[in-house]
Amino acid sequence: MTGLYDEAFVERLRQGALGLAGQWGLGPGTDVQLLTLSENATFLARDPARPAPVILRVHRPDYHTRAEIESELAWIGALRAEGTVDTPEVLELAGGGQIAAFQDGAQTRHVVGFAFMEGAEPDADARLVPGFEMLGAISARLHGQARRWHPPAGFTRKTWNWDTAFGPAPLWGDWRAALGLDPAGQAVLDRLSATLRSRLAAYGAGPDRFGLVHADLRLANLLVSGDRLGVIDFDDCGFSWFAYDFAAAISFLETEDYIPDLQAAWLRGYRSVAPFGAEHEAMLPTFILFRRLLLTAWIASHAETETAAWAGLDAFTQGTVALARAYLAEQPA
Numbered sequence: 001m002t003g004l005y006d007e008a009f010v011e012r013l014r015q016g017a018l019g020l021a022g023q024w025g026l027g028p029g030t031d032v033q034l035l036t037l038s039e040n041a042t043f044l045a046r047d048p049a050r051p052a053p054v055i056l057r058v059h060r061p062d063y064h065t066r067a068e069i070e071s072e073l074a075w076i077g078a079l080r081a082e083g084t085v086d087t088p089e090v091l092e093l094a095g096g097g098q099i100a101a102f103q104d105g106a107q108t109r110h111v112v113g114f115a116f117m118e119g120a121e122p123d124a125d126a127r128l129v130p131g132f133e134m135l136g137a138i139s140a141r142l143h144g145q146a147r148r149w150h151p152p153a154g155f156t157r158k159t160w161n162w163d164t165a166f167g168p169a170p171l172w173g174d175w176r177a178a179l180g181l182d183p184a185g186q187a188v189l190d191r192l193s194a195t196l197r198s199r200l201a202a203y204g205a206g207p208d209r210f211g212l213v214h215a216d217l218r219l220a221n222l223l224v225s226g227d228r229l230g231v232i233d234f235d236d237c238g239f240s241w242f243a244y245d246f247a248a249a250i251s252f253l254e255t256e257d258y259i260p261d262l263q264a265a266w267l268r269g270y271r272s273v274a275p276f277g278a279e280h281e282a283m284l285p286t287f288i289l290f291r292r293l294l295l296t297a298w299i300a301s302h303a304e305t306e307t308a309a310w311a312g313l314d315a316f317t318q319g320t321v322a323l324a325r326a327y328l329a330e331q332p333a
Contacts, residue, residue, distance in 0.1 A: 004060075005037050005304050013041045016102040016109055017056045021045055023093045023100050024054055024113045032056065038220075038307045039063065039235055045113075054091065055114040057235075061107050064158075064235070066099065069110055071155045072234050073098050075212065084145045085138055086230045089115040117230050119223025126258040128219075129265045134229045135217065135249060136269025143242045144274055146212035160215055160240035161205070162197045165294045173301030175293050180314030185321040189296075192289060192324040195331060199286045205241070209280060213240050218251035220307075243280050247287035252311050254292050255319055289327050296320045 018032040026047040035044045035055070040063075045054045059069065073090050080087060090098050091113035100111045122131055158164065164171050175189060203209070214221075216236040223230040246266050250259055263284060270276045299308040299316055312319070 005041065010034060010037070010041060012104055013058045013109065014043060016104060017043050017045070017058055017111055020100045020102060020111055021047075021056075023095065024091050025094055026050070026054060037305050039302070052116045055088070055116055057112045057114065059110045059112075061109070064110075065156075066110060067154060067156050068158070069099055069112065071151070071157050072237055073112065074152055074155065075149075075237060076234055078149055079142070079145060082145060084141050086228055087234070088117045088230075088232060091115060114232075117223055117232065119225035119228070119230050122219050122222055122224050124219060124253055124256075126261065129258070129261050131222075131224065131229060132249070132262045132265040133269035135222070136246075136266035136271075137273050138229065138231060138269075139214075139217065139242075139245045139249075139266070140270045140273035140276070142214060142245070143211065147207070149212075151212075157212070157238040158236075160236075160238055160244065162200050162290075165290065165297075166193050166196070170297060172294055172298040175297040175300070177300040178296045178317040178320070179300055179303065180317045181321075185317070188321050188324050188328070189293065191328055192293060195328060196286060196290050196293070199283070200290070203241075203283055203286075209243070210241050211239065213237065213242060213245050215240055215244065215248055216251075217245055217249040219253075241283075241287065243283055244287050244291065246284055247291035250288065251291060251295060254288055254323055285327060285330075289324060292320050292323055
């Protein structure tokens with residue numbers, strides 16, 4: 001493992017999480033082991049005296065502020081209170097509050113505990129279609145709650161728009177650093193970026209189309225157990241276009257031939273709960289390419305993660321270029 005999450009760093013995080021385990025009532029015999037590495041490091045904490053493990057999320061340095069984490073947890077609490085979505089409970093600390101911390105050198109690492117949720121990530125194949133109809137309905141309920149909800153004072157989350165994704169200070173890094181990107185590919189992606197900017201500006205960001213969204217409803221953040229579809233990991237929730245949630249849902253699947261079927265299923269599910277007009281549907285290809293270019297930048301800046309390796313690194317970049325060429329060829333001048 002190279003980059004930020006090298007083995008020594010991950011072990012420091014594991015030890016830090018282990019040292020905090022008692023704050024969630026976990027006993028001295030608790031075992032803490034790495035579960036996943038993506039934006040954050042997530043650990044599974046097992047106390048032999050408890051019937052279920054606890055999930056401990058150690059936040060990536062210099063990404064979210066404490067206020068942003070508190071805001072994420074406030075939205076999760078509101079969603080659970082209203083029964084909007086099946087998502088794990090945020091666990092309270094023995095001394096009160098929901099965010100623990102430990103020092104890693106000069107930096108403070110924030111840690112959040114979540115109840116364990118049974119289930120498995122859906123398989124990435126055409127059998128996803130029925131689940132995407134459920135996901136569409138869940139997305140509509142999330143967006144409806146976000147429109148109605150009055151966030152607490154101080155609520156702050158990142159905004160996902162063209163400027164924050166591809167502007168001078170991109171949240172996930174510069175797509176021009178994409179692995180294996182050659183001059184011809186860069187020229188294609190330059191055209192794509194300019195086209196996205198123009199299309200998104202024309203579409204606008206009115207309250208009927210832009211608001212608080214999950215922003216990362218990809219398969220890795222879904223848990224299937226029987227007929228239940230659970231949603232986890234609100235770490236990237238923020239302000240963006242509601243239609244962006246579909247694009248995020250097909251992350252890393254964009255080249256699959258069953259994507260039109262997933263889109264049709266998602267729309268059926270969404271429209272069973274709330275309207276989703278033709279104007280918004282017509283923008284879905286644009287949001288798919290927006291997300292794909294954003295992921296291309298993320299992989300370049302997070303190349304050490306399991307997610308980046310699984311996505312294909314250089315091969316993912318070449319796939320992005322191919323998708324961009326096809327998208328640009330289909331768009332009117």
